[in-house]
Amino acid sequence: MKPRQQRMLAVGLAVAGIAIATMLTLQAFKENMMFFVEISEVSQGNYPEDRNFRVGGLVVEGSVKRQTGKLDVAFDLTDLNNKLTVNYAGILPDLFREGQGIIAHGRLNDSGVFVADEVLAKHDENYMPPEVAESLAKAAAAQEAAMQAEQPAQ
Amino acid sequence: MIPEIGHFALILALSLSLCQGVLPLLGAHRNDAAMIAVARPAATGQFVFIAVAFVCLTLSFLQSDFSVLYVANHSQLSLPTPYKISAVWGAHEGSLLLWVLLLAGWTVLVCRYSSELPERFSARVIGVLGFLSFGFLLFTLLTSNPFERLFPAPADGADLNPLLQDPGLAIHPPMLYIGYVGFSVAFAFAIAAMISGDLDQKWARWTRPWTTWAWLFLTIGIALGSWWAYYELGWGGWWFWDPVENASFMPWLIGTALIHSLAVTEKRGLFKSWTLLLAIAAFSLSLLGTFLVRSGILISVHAFAVDPERGLFILAFLTVVIGGALVLYAWRAPGLDSEAGFRAMSRETFLLCNNVLLVIATALILGGTLAPLFVELLDGSKISVGPPYFEIAFAIPMLPLVYLMAIGMHTAWRSQAPDSLFAKLRMPAVIAIVAGVLIPVVFYGGGGAMLFAGVIAGVWVMIVSAIDPIRSWRRSAGTAGITRGGLGMSVAHFGVGMFVIGVSVVSAYTVEADRSLSIGDRAEIAGYEFELRGLRNAQGPNYQALEGEIDIFSDGDFVGQLRPQKRTYLVQQSPMTEAGIDAGWNRDLFVALGDPLGNDTWSVRLQYKPLIRFIWLGAFIMALGGLIAASDRRYKLTARARERVNIAEGKPA
Incomplete structure (x- = not known):
C-alpha cells in the first residue's frame, strides 16, 4: 500500500x-x-412503563411490615398527599427508618405496588434528598391551592 | 482567644497572598528586581500564617472548644483524639483551610526548588500561585470562616459523622488534596510560560516532576477512598460512580494525560500548546471537583439556592481562573508550537493516542456526571445516570488504551521499524493470550468476551512492562542500565496491568447474596459456608454495637471467624454497619449485618470478591512508579551541573 x-x-x-x-x-x-417520578404522578398513572424509575418520599409511620425471618419488607411512601406501597427484598440501608426521606429504584407491578431493587437513604440525619424535599413542597402547595379553591364555594 | 488568633492569622495570610500575587508579576513585567524579590518571603510568610491558623483550629478541636461553631458541629467530648484531629478537615470550612495550607506548602517547595529557573520566570510562577491562594483565602474568610463563634456555647458537640471516624478516611482527604493542589503548580508553570511567551523543552522538564508528584498523591488518595468505601459503607462495592468520586477521578485522568504529553514536550518539543491546555484542564477539573462537590451543585441544582453566597463566589472564582487561563491560552498558545515532525510508527503517535483516549474517557464521565444538571435545566425532569453507563463509557476508550500502552512503551521516538518491534513483542503477546484465556477458565471455570479481553490486556501489559527492567538487571557490565524514569514507567504500567486484571475478575466473578440467618444456621456462597454462631453486645468509646460471630468453612475446614458490627453512635444516635472482612491476596470474604428479622434471625449480606486486592495494589504500584520516575536524577541537576551538561551537548546555557 x-x-x-x-x-x-x-x-x-x-x-x-x-x-x-x-x-x-x-x-x-x-x-x-432513570427518571425521578413524583408520587402524585405515579398515582395518576404518569410513569415510564417497562423500565426502572426512581421514586422518593417519606416512609409512613407504622407502615413498615416484614414477614418474620424473611428478607421481604413492605412499606408506604408518601409526599404527605398521596401514598405508594413499596415492596423490597433485601437489606435496608442503615438510616432507613419511619418518617425518614428515602429514594427507591424499581418499577411498578400490575397491582400498583412499586417493586424496588434498590433503596437509598443518605448518611446524614438532617439530609433530605433534594428531589424528595421538592416533591413534598409541591404536594403541600397543591393541597393549599385545592383548599383555597374550595373556600369560595363555602 | 485561640480562634481569634487563627482568624487574625488567616487575614494576615490573605494580605500576604495579595502581595505575593501582585508584586512579583508586576516586577517580572517591569524587570524590577526589588519587586521580584518579594515573591519568596511573601510565600513563606503566608505559609507560616496559614499554618498558625491551622494549628489554632486543631487546638480548638483538641480542647473541645464548643464556642467555635465548626468545632461544635463536628466534634464531641468522647471523640477519640486522633479523630478530633482528623475532624479538622471533616467538613467544608476545615477542608478549605487544609486546601490553602497545602497550596501554601506547595508554593514554599516551589520557592525552595526553583533556584535554577530564570528569576523572572519563577517570580511569575509564585505570583500565579499567590493569586490562587488569594482567591481561596478570600472565599474562606467571606463565606466559610472556620473560626466563627457560637454563643452560647453548647455543653457538648454534635459529633463527627460516624462514617468519617475511620483511619482510612482520616488520611484520604489530605492525600487527595495534596494531589489536587499539586496540579496548581503545573497550572502556574503553564500560565507563567504563556505570559513570558517562551516555552522550550526546559519548561517541560521543570514541570514534569511536580506533576508526577501531584499525580502520585492523587492516585493514593483515590485508592484510599475506594478502599474506605469498600469496607466502611457496608455495601462491599469499590467504586460507585457517584458525582463525588467522579470529581476526583476526572482530574486524575487528565493528570495522567498531562504526564504523558509532558514527556513528548520534554523529549521532542512537540504537543506544546496541547500540554498547556491539559495543565489548565487538570487544575480546572480539580477546582470544579472540590468546589462543586462541596457546594452540592453536582448532587442537585438546588444546593445553589441553599447558600447563594457560596455558590456565587465559586462561580465567579471559577470564571476568573478558568476563563482567564483560557483567554491567555487563546492569545499566546498559537505561536508556541514547533515544526518538528514524527512518523506514524513512533512513540509520539502512541502518546497521542493515549491523550486522545484519556480525554474521551474524561469527557464521557463529565457528560454522565453533569447530565442530570442539564436535563433539569432544559426540561425540568429529574434524571439520574446509573453506574452501568459509566462502566461502558469508561471501558470503551480504556481497553484499547491498555493494549496500545504495551506497544507504545517499546516504540522508539521519531520513528520505529515495525519488524524489530514485532520480534520483541511476539512472545509476550502469545503468552498473554494463552494466560488470559487459561486463568479465567482454569481458576474460575468460565469466561466471557469482556473478561478475556480484560485479563489478556492485564497480563499483556504486566509482561511487557517487565521486559526492560529484567534486561537492565541482567545486562553485562558497562552497558547502560534503565533510567529511573524508564523504571518508573515500567513499574506504573505493571500496576495498571494488575488493576485491569483485578477489575475484570471482580466484575465477572463477584458473588453477592443477602440471606436471613438464625443462630446456628449456615448459608453457602461460592463454595464457602457461613455459620452465624452468636450475637453479643460490644462497647466502643462513643458507640454501642451488636457484634455477630460468623464462622467460615470451606469444604468443611475452618477458614476463620468474622465479627461484623452494627454500631449506634451515641450522640447522633445514628446506626452504622461495620463489615467483617476476611482478606486474602486472591479473594475477600465480606460479611455485613443487616436488620433484625424477628425470632433471633438477622439479614446478613455475604460477598465473595476474587482478586479485589489487585485493584488497590495495582493503584499503589502505579503511585510507586510515579515516585521512582519523579526521583530521576535528571530533574535534580543543579543549575551549574545543567550548564555543564548543556555545554557538553553543544547547546547554549
Whole structure:
C-alpha cells in the first residue's frame, strides 16, 4: 500500500471505531438513565412503563411490615398527599427508618405496588434528598391551592 | 482567644497572598528586581500564617472548644483524639483551610526548588500561585470562616459523622488534596510560560516532576477512598460512580494525560500548546471537583439556592481562573508550537493516542456526571445516570488504551521499524493470550468476551512492562542500565496491568447474596459456608454495637471467624454497619449485618470478591512508579551541573 492509502485506511478505521463507540455509549446512556417520578404522578398513572424509575418520599409511620425471618419488607411512601406501597427484598440501608426521606429504584407491578431493587437513604440525619424535599413542597402547595379553591364555594 | 488568633492569622495570610500575587508579576513585567524579590518571603510568610491558623483550629478541636461553631458541629467530648484531629478537615470550612495550607506548602517547595529557573520566570510562577491562594483565602474568610463563634456555647458537640471516624478516611482527604493542589503548580508553570511567551523543552522538564508528584498523591488518595468505601459503607462495592468520586477521578485522568504529553514536550518539543491546555484542564477539573462537590451543585441544582453566597463566589472564582487561563491560552498558545515532525510508527503517535483516549474517557464521565444538571435545566425532569453507563463509557476508550500502552512503551521516538518491534513483542503477546484465556477458565471455570479481553490486556501489559527492567538487571557490565524514569514507567504500567486484571475478575466473578440467618444456621456462597454462631453486645468509646460471630468453612475446614458490627453512635444516635472482612491476596470474604428479622434471625449480606486486592495494589504500584520516575536524577541537576551538561551537548546555557 502507498502511504496515502495507508493514511486513508487509518482514518477510515478511526472513524468507524468512533462511530461504533458513540453508538454503544449513547445506547448505554439511554438504558441507564432513570427518571425521578413524583408520587402524585405515579398515582395518576404518569410513569415510564417497562423500565426502572426512581421514586422518593417519606416512609409512613407504622407502615413498615416484614414477614418474620424473611428478607421481604413492605412499606408506604408518601409526599404527605398521596401514598405508594413499596415492596423490597433485601437489606435496608442503615438510616432507613419511619418518617425518614428515602429514594427507591424499581418499577411498578400490575397491582400498583412499586417493586424496588434498590433503596437509598443518605448518611446524614438532617439530609433530605433534594428531589424528595421538592416533591413534598409541591404536594403541600397543591393541597393549599385545592383548599383555597374550595373556600369560595363555602 | 485561640480562634481569634487563627482568624487574625488567616487575614494576615490573605494580605500576604495579595502581595505575593501582585508584586512579583508586576516586577517580572517591569524587570524590577526589588519587586521580584518579594515573591519568596511573601510565600513563606503566608505559609507560616496559614499554618498558625491551622494549628489554632486543631487546638480548638483538641480542647473541645464548643464556642467555635465548626468545632461544635463536628466534634464531641468522647471523640477519640486522633479523630478530633482528623475532624479538622471533616467538613467544608476545615477542608478549605487544609486546601490553602497545602497550596501554601506547595508554593514554599516551589520557592525552595526553583533556584535554577530564570528569576523572572519563577517570580511569575509564585505570583500565579499567590493569586490562587488569594482567591481561596478570600472565599474562606467571606463565606466559610472556620473560626466563627457560637454563643452560647453548647455543653457538648454534635459529633463527627460516624462514617468519617475511620483511619482510612482520616488520611484520604489530605492525600487527595495534596494531589489536587499539586496540579496548581503545573497550572502556574503553564500560565507563567504563556505570559513570558517562551516555552522550550526546559519548561517541560521543570514541570514534569511536580506533576508526577501531584499525580502520585492523587492516585493514593483515590485508592484510599475506594478502599474506605469498600469496607466502611457496608455495601462491599469499590467504586460507585457517584458525582463525588467522579470529581476526583476526572482530574486524575487528565493528570495522567498531562504526564504523558509532558514527556513528548520534554523529549521532542512537540504537543506544546496541547500540554498547556491539559495543565489548565487538570487544575480546572480539580477546582470544579472540590468546589462543586462541596457546594452540592453536582448532587442537585438546588444546593445553589441553599447558600447563594457560596455558590456565587465559586462561580465567579471559577470564571476568573478558568476563563482567564483560557483567554491567555487563546492569545499566546498559537505561536508556541514547533515544526518538528514524527512518523506514524513512533512513540509520539502512541502518546497521542493515549491523550486522545484519556480525554474521551474524561469527557464521557463529565457528560454522565453533569447530565442530570442539564436535563433539569432544559426540561425540568429529574434524571439520574446509573453506574452501568459509566462502566461502558469508561471501558470503551480504556481497553484499547491498555493494549496500545504495551506497544507504545517499546516504540522508539521519531520513528520505529515495525519488524524489530514485532520480534520483541511476539512472545509476550502469545503468552498473554494463552494466560488470559487459561486463568479465567482454569481458576474460575468460565469466561466471557469482556473478561478475556480484560485479563489478556492485564497480563499483556504486566509482561511487557517487565521486559526492560529484567534486561537492565541482567545486562553485562558497562552497558547502560534503565533510567529511573524508564523504571518508573515500567513499574506504573505493571500496576495498571494488575488493576485491569483485578477489575475484570471482580466484575465477572463477584458473588453477592443477602440471606436471613438464625443462630446456628449456615448459608453457602461460592463454595464457602457461613455459620452465624452468636450475637453479643460490644462497647466502643462513643458507640454501642451488636457484634455477630460468623464462622467460615470451606469444604468443611475452618477458614476463620468474622465479627461484623452494627454500631449506634451515641450522640447522633445514628446506626452504622461495620463489615467483617476476611482478606486474602486472591479473594475477600465480606460479611455485613443487616436488620433484625424477628425470632433471633438477622439479614446478613455475604460477598465473595476474587482478586479485589489487585485493584488497590495495582493503584499503589502505579503511585510507586510515579515516585521512582519523579526521583530521576535528571530533574535534580543543579543549575551549574545543567550548564555543564548543556555545554557538553553543544547547546547554549
